[in-house]
Amino acid sequence: MDELETLREAVRFTPHNVPLRRHLADVLLKHGLAAEAEQEYRDALALAPDDPELKLGLARAFFQQGKGSHALVIVEDMAKLSDASGRVHVLHAKLLAAAGDVAQAVRQYRRGVEKDSAAADPEFAARLGIGAEESETVDGKVRAAWGDDEPPAPSEVERPTVRFDGVGGMQEVKEEIRLKIIHPLQHPELYKAYGKAIGGGILMYGPPGCGKTYLARATAGEIKAGFISVGISDVLDMWIGNSERNLHELFEQARRNRPCVLFFDEVDALGASRSDMRQHAGRMLINQFLSEMDGVASSNEGVLILAATNAPWHLDSAFRRPGRFDRILFVPPPDAAARAAILRLHVRGKPVEDLDFDHLAKKTEGFSGADLRAVVDLAVEAKLRQAMKSGVPQPLTTKDLAAGASTQKPTTREWFASARNYALYSNQGGIYDDILTYLKLK
Numbered sequence: 001m002d003e004l005e006t007l008r009e010a011v012r013f014t015p016h017n018v019p020l021r022r023h024l025a026d027v028l029l030k031h032g033l034a035a036e037a038e039q040e041y042r043d044a045l046a047l048a049p050d051d052p053e054l055k056l057g058l059a060r061a062f063f064q065q066g067k068g069s070h071a072l073v074i075v076e077d078m079a080k081l082s083d084a085s086g087r088v089h090v091l092h093a094k095l096l097a098a099a100g101d102v103a104q105a106v107r108q109y110r111r112g113v114e115k116d117s118a119a120a121d122p123e124f125a126a127r128l129g130i131g132a133e134e135s136e137t138v139d140g141k142v143r144a145a146w147g148d149d150e151p152p153a154p155s156e157v158e159r160p161t162v163r164f165d166g167v168g169g170m171q172e173v174k175e176e177i178r179l180k181i182i183h184p185l186q187h188p189e190l191y192k193a194y195g196k197a198i199g200g201g202i203l204m205y206g207p208p209g210c211g212k213t214y215l216a217r218a219t220a221g222e223i224k225a226g227f228i229s230v231g232i233s234d235v236l237d238m239w240i241g242n243s244e245r246n247l248h249e250l251f252e253q254a255r256r257n258r259p260c261v262l263f264f265d266e267v268d269a270l271g272a273s274r275s276d277m278r279q280h281a282g283r284m285l286i287n288q289f290l291s292e293m294d295g296v297a298s299s300n301e302g303v304l305i306l307a308a309t310n311a312p313w314h315l316d317s318a319f320r321r322p323g324r325f326d327r328i329l330f331v332p333p334p335d336a337a338a339r340a341a342i343l344r345l346h347v348r349g350k351p352v353e354d355l356d357f358d359h360l361a362k363k364t365e366g367f368s369g370a371d372l373r374a375v376v377d378l379a380v381e382a383k384l385r386q387a388m389k390s391g392v393p394q395p396l397t398t399k400d401l402a403a404g405a406s407t408q409k410p411t412t413r414e415w416f417a418s419a420r421n422y423a424l425y426s427n428q429g430g431i432y433d434d435i436l437t438y439l440k441l442k
Helices: 001-014 018-030 034-047 052-064 068-079 086-098 104-113 122-128 171-185 188-193 212-222 243-257 280-294 336-347 357-363 369-390 399-406 413-426 431-440
Strands: 200-205 228-229 258-264 303-309 326-332
Touching: 001 018, 001 188, 018 034, 018 052, 034 052, 052 068, 052 086, 068 086, 086 122, 104 122, 104 243, 171 188, 171 200, 171 212, 171 326, 200 212, 212 228, 212 303, 228 243, 243 258, 243 280, 243 303, 258 357, 326 431, 336 357, 336 369, 357 399, 369 399, 413 431
Parallel strands: 200 303, 200 326, 228 258, 258 303
Antiparallel strands: none
């Protein structure tokens, strides 16, 4: 640090010496003192406002401090000049990659390395998917490891036939979906009169196996809309910017097929709280997600966004802002009437004999829809074992299903053990009051 003190002293004696100020700023940046370097670059630019090295230095200082937009304003103008250095293009590439525009980042990186091979950054190139073994070293060109002009493979647009009458129980949740999604499409003139847009987002949360995914598919079937189911693997990608690109393409596909239900399963894996993240790439994906939901670049009119999560407390709070997931619905385990309805659905088409569904509903308190399906499967397996011995298939009875219920334990208990703590001690704004009501703690 003796070098820094010497340079600072020299600048104090000759404050109008631009090369000396630039050298001090470069050394400060080298030592990670980006904020101090920024000030030195600014002071030097006041003396020599057209110096390209000072402009690049200031952009680098911004970049080191995470001020991407500030740096991009400077670098974009410089990159347009025919005499821009290779380092300008490489820095431009890094800023574009951070903003999610990987295809353009690759092009800028190529241009920078073509102009000045010394500007190459092998580590950054590897993160972009540019392999050293693929470089054409004869003419200095670098080829991306993936085709940046090819869009990702789109998810399939389904046309579900299941309707709400095929979903047992959940009347309150269905009514909310009708109000938010179905009625606007069936009565567009009423909503238009009140200036209410057709579209929006609903977040469903609750224990696993309670029908959130099935309900989302039934929503699309109810309005004869397209349905795109998005899983983690459809979005996340190992290369910088590709995840954001995949997410954008999914929204674009929904916009091309409107009305369309875009359903995100396990949305907390894509939109986890940014305060818990250490990696910049994760934050960029969430920013892209929020931007797409807001319809910044394209209108989301007619795009109906549903999402499901078992852990809403891990979702970034920005998703709960009005205009995004402005309806947050608790999907509890089915009540007695719903359990009876679900059991009726699961035994449909099977040989049965005088089933007492109300009795079975009492025996399955706290069971999820998936648990009830397991009860029926256990009963069927027991009957199959009997049929294999006797050679004669027998119908399912209340006793058979009750035996299955005594074997299968409700899987929702573990979820409620965790949810109870969040509802009691981390319930800002009362968003988990439904959990407390369900557990009779409120």
